[in-house]
Amino acid sequence: MNLLRWNCWGRGNPRAICILSDLVKVRKLDFLFLSEAISNANKIEALRIKFGFFQYFFVDCVGHSGGLTVFWRHQVKYEIAGYSRNHIDVVFTENNVTSWRLSCFYGFPERQRCSNSWHFIRNLARVSQLSWCIFGDFNGLLYSSDKFGVVPHPQNLLDGFRMVVEDCLLSEIDLVGGKYT
Known part of the structure:
Protein backbone atom coordinates (compact mmCIF):
# COMPACT_ATOMS: atom_id res chain seq x y z
CA MET A 1 0.00 0.00 0.00
CA VAL A 76 -8.50 -0.34 0.22
CA LYS A 77 -10.41 -2.39 2.79
CA TYR A 78 -10.50 -0.45 6.04
CA GLU A 79 -12.40 0.37 9.20
CA ILE A 80 -12.14 3.62 11.16
CA ALA A 81 -11.45 2.14 14.60
CA GLY A 82 -11.30 5.41 16.53
CA TYR A 83 -10.54 9.10 16.29
CA SER A 84 -9.99 12.27 18.25
CA ARG A 85 -8.63 15.76 17.61
CA ASN A 86 -5.16 14.15 17.67
CA HIS A 87 -5.56 10.94 15.70
CA ILE A 88 -7.47 8.74 13.30
CA ASP A 89 -7.06 5.01 13.84
CA VAL A 90 -7.54 2.82 10.76
CA VAL A 91 -7.59 -0.98 10.68
CA PHE A 92 -6.78 -2.53 7.30
CA THR A 93 -7.93 -5.85 5.92
CA GLU A 94 -5.92 -7.67 3.28
CA ASN A 95 -6.93 -11.00 1.74
CA ASN A 96 -10.11 -10.95 3.90
CA VAL A 97 -8.05 -10.94 7.11
CA THR A 98 -7.76 -7.98 9.48
CA SER A 99 -4.03 -7.58 9.25
CA TRP A 100 -2.69 -4.30 10.58
CA ARG A 101 -3.46 -0.94 12.14
CA LEU A 102 -2.39 2.57 11.23
CA SER A 103 -2.66 5.52 13.60
CA CYS A 104 -2.49 8.89 11.85
CA PHE A 105 -1.30 11.21 14.61
CA TYR A 106 -1.04 14.94 15.23
CA GLY A 107 0.69 15.82 18.50
CA PHE A 108 -0.03 18.85 20.63
CA PRO A 109 2.14 21.68 19.24
CA GLU A 110 2.62 23.42 22.60
CA ARG A 111 5.76 22.31 24.46
CA GLN A 112 3.97 22.29 27.79
CA ARG A 113 1.55 19.68 26.39
CA CYS A 114 4.18 17.27 25.02
CA SER A 115 3.63 14.88 27.90
CA ASN A 116 -0.08 14.73 26.90
CA SER A 117 0.97 13.62 23.41
CA TRP A 118 3.33 11.01 24.86
CA HIS A 119 0.61 9.65 27.15
CA PHE A 120 -1.77 9.54 24.17
CA ILE A 121 0.73 7.54 22.07
CA ARG A 122 1.29 5.07 24.91
CA ASN A 123 -2.47 4.56 25.16
CA LEU A 124 -2.75 4.03 21.39
CA ALA A 125 -0.04 1.37 21.61
CA ARG A 126 -2.21 -0.61 24.05
CA VAL A 127 -5.42 -0.52 21.98
CA SER A 128 -4.78 -3.61 19.86
CA GLN A 129 -2.46 -6.55 19.34
CA LEU A 130 -2.41 -6.03 15.55
CA SER A 131 0.81 -4.99 13.84
CA TRP A 132 0.90 -1.24 14.28
CA CYS A 133 2.26 1.73 12.39
CA ILE A 134 1.91 5.27 13.67
CA PHE A 135 2.83 8.25 11.56
CA GLY A 136 2.12 11.93 11.37
CA ASP A 137 3.30 15.09 13.03
CA PHE A 138 4.44 14.19 16.54
CA ASN A 139 5.66 17.72 17.27
CA GLY A 140 8.58 15.97 18.91
CA LEU A 141 12.19 15.17 18.07
CA LEU A 142 14.30 12.11 18.76
CA TYR A 143 17.66 13.80 18.22
CA SER A 144 18.91 17.37 18.44
CA SER A 145 20.22 16.98 14.86
CA ASP A 146 16.57 16.68 13.73
CA LYS A 147 16.06 20.35 14.57
CA PHE A 148 16.50 23.17 12.10
CA GLY A 149 17.94 26.37 13.56
CA VAL A 150 20.48 27.39 16.17
CA VAL A 151 18.40 27.31 19.37
CA PRO A 152 18.83 23.83 20.87
CA HIS A 153 15.78 21.68 21.57
CA PRO A 154 15.36 21.04 25.33
CA GLN A 155 17.02 17.78 26.38
CA ASN A 156 14.06 16.79 28.59
CA LEU A 157 11.77 16.89 25.51
CA LEU A 158 14.22 14.82 23.45
CA ASP A 159 14.50 12.28 26.28
CA GLY A 160 10.73 12.18 26.85
CA PHE A 161 9.90 11.51 23.21
CA ARG A 162 12.69 8.94 22.91
CA MET A 163 11.23 7.11 25.97
CA VAL A 164 7.82 6.93 24.26
CA VAL A 165 9.39 5.42 21.14
CA GLU A 166 11.22 2.85 23.29
CA ASP A 167 8.23 2.10 25.56
CA CYS A 168 5.96 1.46 22.56
CA LEU A 169 8.59 -0.63 20.75
CA LEU A 170 8.52 1.75 17.79
CA SER A 171 11.27 2.20 15.26
CA GLU A 172 11.89 5.18 13.04
CA ILE A 173 11.42 4.84 9.29
CA ASP A 174 13.88 6.83 7.22
CA LEU A 175 12.41 9.80 5.38
CA VAL A 176 12.47 10.10 1.63
CA GLY A 177 12.95 13.62 0.34
CA GLY A 178 14.16 16.73 2.09
CA LYS A 179 15.64 16.44 5.57
CA TYR A 180 12.90 18.48 7.25
CA THR A 181 9.87 17.14 5.38
Whole structure:
Protein backbone atom coordinates (compact mmCIF):
# COMPACT_ATOMS: atom_id res chain seq x y z
CA MET A 1 0.00 0.00 0.00
CA ASN A 2 1.31 3.41 -0.93
CA LEU A 3 0.83 5.93 1.94
CA LEU A 4 1.60 9.62 2.33
CA ARG A 5 1.26 12.11 5.17
CA TRP A 6 1.05 15.81 4.34
CA ASN A 7 1.03 18.75 6.72
CA CYS A 8 -1.35 21.41 5.43
CA TRP A 9 -0.31 24.59 7.16
CA GLY A 10 -1.05 26.32 3.86
CA ARG A 11 -4.80 26.46 4.69
CA GLY A 12 -5.91 25.82 1.14
CA ASN A 13 -2.88 27.39 -0.51
CA PRO A 14 -3.48 26.73 -4.24
CA ARG A 15 0.24 26.02 -4.87
CA ALA A 16 0.35 23.44 -2.06
CA ILE A 17 -2.82 21.79 -3.39
CA CYS A 18 -1.30 21.58 -6.91
CA ILE A 19 1.90 20.03 -5.53
CA LEU A 20 -0.08 17.56 -3.45
CA SER A 21 -2.32 16.70 -6.41
CA ASP A 22 0.77 15.94 -8.51
CA LEU A 23 2.22 13.77 -5.71
CA VAL A 24 -1.02 11.79 -5.43
CA LYS A 25 -1.04 11.12 -9.19
CA VAL A 26 2.69 10.43 -9.68
CA ARG A 27 3.02 8.17 -6.64
CA LYS A 28 -0.35 6.48 -7.25
CA LEU A 29 -1.28 6.82 -3.60
CA ASP A 30 -3.80 4.43 -2.07
CA PHE A 31 -4.08 6.36 1.19
CA LEU A 32 -3.40 9.98 2.17
CA PHE A 33 -3.33 11.60 5.62
CA LEU A 34 -3.59 15.38 5.96
CA SER A 35 -2.79 17.00 9.28
CA GLU A 36 -3.67 20.58 10.15
CA ALA A 37 -6.25 20.37 7.37
CA ILE A 38 -8.04 23.50 8.52
CA SER A 39 -11.04 23.14 6.27
CA ASN A 40 -14.70 22.16 6.07
CA ALA A 41 -16.59 19.21 4.60
CA ASN A 42 -17.22 20.96 1.26
CA LYS A 43 -13.52 21.71 0.73
CA ILE A 44 -12.49 18.21 1.80
CA GLU A 45 -15.02 16.73 -0.65
CA ALA A 46 -13.62 18.94 -3.43
CA LEU A 47 -10.11 17.65 -2.63
CA ARG A 48 -11.36 14.05 -2.65
CA ILE A 49 -12.70 14.56 -6.17
CA LYS A 50 -9.60 16.45 -7.35
CA PHE A 51 -7.26 13.74 -6.03
CA GLY A 52 -9.46 10.89 -7.31
CA PHE A 53 -10.01 9.14 -3.99
CA PHE A 54 -13.04 6.96 -3.26
CA GLN A 55 -13.81 8.13 0.26
CA TYR A 56 -12.56 10.22 3.17
CA PHE A 57 -12.95 10.64 6.89
CA PHE A 58 -12.16 13.89 8.65
CA VAL A 59 -11.98 15.36 12.12
CA ASP A 60 -12.90 19.01 11.98
CA CYS A 61 -10.58 21.72 13.22
CA VAL A 62 -11.27 23.74 16.33
CA GLY A 63 -10.96 27.42 15.56
CA HIS A 64 -7.79 27.92 13.53
CA SER A 65 -5.93 24.81 14.63
CA GLY A 66 -5.97 21.12 13.92
CA GLY A 67 -8.12 19.23 11.51
CA LEU A 68 -7.27 15.73 10.30
CA THR A 69 -8.32 13.94 7.11
CA VAL A 70 -7.67 10.52 5.62
CA PHE A 71 -8.48 9.67 2.00
CA TRP A 72 -8.40 6.19 0.44
CA ARG A 73 -9.01 4.39 -2.83
CA HIS A 74 -11.93 2.00 -3.33
CA GLN A 75 -9.72 -1.10 -3.32
CA VAL A 76 -8.50 -0.34 0.22
CA LYS A 77 -10.41 -2.39 2.79
CA TYR A 78 -10.50 -0.45 6.04
CA GLU A 79 -12.40 0.37 9.20
CA ILE A 80 -12.14 3.62 11.16
CA ALA A 81 -11.45 2.14 14.60
CA GLY A 82 -11.30 5.41 16.53
CA TYR A 83 -10.54 9.10 16.29
CA SER A 84 -9.99 12.27 18.25
CA ARG A 85 -8.63 15.76 17.61
CA ASN A 86 -5.16 14.15 17.67
CA HIS A 87 -5.56 10.94 15.70
CA ILE A 88 -7.47 8.74 13.30
CA ASP A 89 -7.06 5.01 13.84
CA VAL A 90 -7.54 2.82 10.76
CA VAL A 91 -7.59 -0.98 10.68
CA PHE A 92 -6.78 -2.53 7.30
CA THR A 93 -7.93 -5.85 5.92
CA GLU A 94 -5.92 -7.67 3.28
CA ASN A 95 -6.93 -11.00 1.74
CA ASN A 96 -10.11 -10.95 3.90
CA VAL A 97 -8.05 -10.94 7.11
CA THR A 98 -7.76 -7.98 9.48
CA SER A 99 -4.03 -7.58 9.25
CA TRP A 100 -2.69 -4.30 10.58
CA ARG A 101 -3.46 -0.94 12.14
CA LEU A 102 -2.39 2.57 11.23
CA SER A 103 -2.66 5.52 13.60
CA CYS A 104 -2.49 8.89 11.85
CA PHE A 105 -1.30 11.21 14.61
CA TYR A 106 -1.04 14.94 15.23
CA GLY A 107 0.69 15.82 18.50
CA PHE A 108 -0.03 18.85 20.63
CA PRO A 109 2.14 21.68 19.24
CA GLU A 110 2.62 23.42 22.60
CA ARG A 111 5.76 22.31 24.46
CA GLN A 112 3.97 22.29 27.79
CA ARG A 113 1.55 19.68 26.39
CA CYS A 114 4.18 17.27 25.02
CA SER A 115 3.63 14.88 27.90
CA ASN A 116 -0.08 14.73 26.90
CA SER A 117 0.97 13.62 23.41
CA TRP A 118 3.33 11.01 24.86
CA HIS A 119 0.61 9.65 27.15
CA PHE A 120 -1.77 9.54 24.17
CA ILE A 121 0.73 7.54 22.07
CA ARG A 122 1.29 5.07 24.91
CA ASN A 123 -2.47 4.56 25.16
CA LEU A 124 -2.75 4.03 21.39
CA ALA A 125 -0.04 1.37 21.61
CA ARG A 126 -2.21 -0.61 24.05
CA VAL A 127 -5.42 -0.52 21.98
CA SER A 128 -4.78 -3.61 19.86
CA GLN A 129 -2.46 -6.55 19.34
CA LEU A 130 -2.41 -6.03 15.55
CA SER A 131 0.81 -4.99 13.84
CA TRP A 132 0.90 -1.24 14.28
CA CYS A 133 2.26 1.73 12.39
CA ILE A 134 1.91 5.27 13.67
CA PHE A 135 2.83 8.25 11.56
CA GLY A 136 2.12 11.93 11.37
CA ASP A 137 3.30 15.09 13.03
CA PHE A 138 4.44 14.19 16.54
CA ASN A 139 5.66 17.72 17.27
CA GLY A 140 8.58 15.97 18.91
CA LEU A 141 12.19 15.17 18.07
CA LEU A 142 14.30 12.11 18.76
CA TYR A 143 17.66 13.80 18.22
CA SER A 144 18.91 17.37 18.44
CA SER A 145 20.22 16.98 14.86
CA ASP A 146 16.57 16.68 13.73
CA LYS A 147 16.06 20.35 14.57
CA PHE A 148 16.50 23.17 12.10
CA GLY A 149 17.94 26.37 13.56
CA VAL A 150 20.48 27.39 16.17
CA VAL A 151 18.40 27.31 19.37
CA PRO A 152 18.83 23.83 20.87
CA HIS A 153 15.78 21.68 21.57
CA PRO A 154 15.36 21.04 25.33
CA GLN A 155 17.02 17.78 26.38
CA ASN A 156 14.06 16.79 28.59
CA LEU A 157 11.77 16.89 25.51
CA LEU A 158 14.22 14.82 23.45
CA ASP A 159 14.50 12.28 26.28
CA GLY A 160 10.73 12.18 26.85
CA PHE A 161 9.90 11.51 23.21
CA ARG A 162 12.69 8.94 22.91
CA MET A 163 11.23 7.11 25.97
CA VAL A 164 7.82 6.93 24.26
CA VAL A 165 9.39 5.42 21.14
CA GLU A 166 11.22 2.85 23.29
CA ASP A 167 8.23 2.10 25.56
CA CYS A 168 5.96 1.46 22.56
CA LEU A 169 8.59 -0.63 20.75
CA LEU A 170 8.52 1.75 17.79
CA SER A 171 11.27 2.20 15.26
CA GLU A 172 11.89 5.18 13.04
CA ILE A 173 11.42 4.84 9.29
CA ASP A 174 13.88 6.83 7.22
CA LEU A 175 12.41 9.80 5.38
CA VAL A 176 12.47 10.10 1.63
CA GLY A 177 12.95 13.62 0.34
CA GLY A 178 14.16 16.73 2.09
CA LYS A 179 15.64 16.44 5.57
CA TYR A 180 12.90 18.48 7.25
CA THR A 181 9.87 17.14 5.38
